[in-house]
Amino acid sequence: MFYGEKLYTIREMFSYTREDLAKKLQVDEQLLWKIETNQMNPDFKLINEMKNFFNVQTSYFFEKPYVNAVSDTGKIAFRKSIGDKREGIHAENTFLDYFFTHISDIEQIVYPVLGPFNSYCHRVESKYNLTQLTHEDIKNIAEEAREALNIVSNNRLMYSLEISGLYIVERKLENTIDAYSTWLLEDSYPVIVLNSGKNSAVRRNFDMGHELGHLILHQYVDFDEINADRLKELESEANLFSSYFMLPEEELKNDFLKIGNPTKPDAYIPLKENYKMSIQSIAYRANKEGWMTKEENRLFWKNINKQGYRKFEPLDDKLPIHIPGKIRSLIYNALKVNESFITDWLEKYSVDIKYFEYIFNIKDDFLSSNIIQPSGYHQTQNVLKLHNHWK
Structure with a gap:
């Protein structure tokens, strides 16, 4: 007996919609629906294609479901x-x-x-x-x-x-x-x-x-x-x-106060290397904690944009x-x-x-x-x- 529900669950597990799988196997979507709902059995050729696609044996589809x-x-x-x-x-x-x-x-x-x-x-x-x-x-x-x-x-x-x-x-x-x-x-x-x-x-x-x-x-x-x-x-x-x-508060504050000019993104590189967190997340946190003035925060983000760090920061390809x-x-x-x-x-x-x-x-x-x-x-x-x- 072919268990249609096993085709349904393994398809879901592999994150394929029924439409996606139908295109991959070059069959009609309604055919897959009928197979998954046990209204019809697939032929041997289709079973072979399905087992190769999902990396299972033919017998996989003929054994009772085992996933709880x-x-x-x-x-x-x-x-x-x-x-x-x-x-x-x-x-x-x-x-x-x-x-x-x-x-x-x-x-x-x-x-x-x-x-x-x-x-x-x-x-x-x-x-x-x-x-x-x-x-x-x-x-x-x-x-x-x-x-x-x-x-x-x-x-x-x-x-x-x-x-x-x-x-x-x-x-x-x-x-x-x-x-x-x-x-x-x-x-x-x-x-x-x-x-x-x-x-x-x-x-x-x-x-x-x-x-x-x-x-x-x-x-x-x-x-x-x-x-x-x-x-x-x-x-x-x-x-x-x-x-x-x-970013534990006390440790971060001590390190932040040592960076010098908080408006310069590159000054945060040692902190990024230490905490394995982005320059922007560290500066955002520093601003929220009140460790930066409004003007320093404004200049920081201006420099982030100017240096093109919004999408790619130093060390992003190194860590x-x-x-x-x-x-x-x-x-x-x-x-x-x-x-x-x-x-x-x-x-x-x-x-x-x-x-x-x-x-x-x-x-x-x-x-x-x-x-x-x-x-x-x-x-x-x-x-x-x-x-x-x-x-």
Whole structure:
């Protein structure tokens, strides 16, 4: 029996609309709709094209669905910079269900050390009224979070967040989306999804701080139910959290007062290198804190425009962009326990290795190099020597 719902969910997970997939496979969109709703079965030629397209085996579509619904669209802090702010949310919801299914596979073999993030969120919940946060509340929560999560320096921010208990994964998102975050499985698994297409280290750091703010401050918000004005308020709170989390006040003030002339953008380069945050975000924060005069702030932005730094600042092409390492590390440790883990994975779900490379955004041969071929597979001595047969 061909399971049409498996075609539907894997299409969603790969972020293709039915129209998109129909064009890719050169078939009618209505035909795909009938297949996905189990009104008809595809022919063998189309099944072969679909399995190659999604990097799965033919049997994938004939086995019962295995993905459990653990993600809730209302829990996903997701917005676009333009257009429909929640368009595409269902595809990300499906991706998160797949993601959690396979993270659970890994955790059945090796379980990550429980970090302080979840317990810190519970402390925040008991200490603050999260429905009526003040500016001072957000500042305090951000500074407390930095201490609780043991963020000594922004140089190893991603590593520190991962060992604190978060899962961070890269995924190709629309250009209008920087990142999003959510809690999975009844608010027990915090996840941040970063846009793999964004190529700025400082932007990535701000995005992680922003999504961390959503996870801590807005854990019980239903993002499906709020209006545009409320969403704007929550985004402002997350931005404020990120600023205080990434740029701790006392340390930043001491460093800022040493730069000399605050109207010259290049004077901020050492601060950018130290905090791994943009020159503009540092100056914006300094102005908000009252460390600059109005005239100094005006001249700063005039010079930013004059020097063409609005879109590209010094060090933007020099600072390394860190990638998530927790999932790779867990897979590595799972292989130490069971060397056939990846091979078993492929057989269990009837998929090819590129399927998992896509879900976890692993671009090198780390996964493929750890596949164990069946005994005798492609060994020369087991190949029939036809030239001897025809003598």
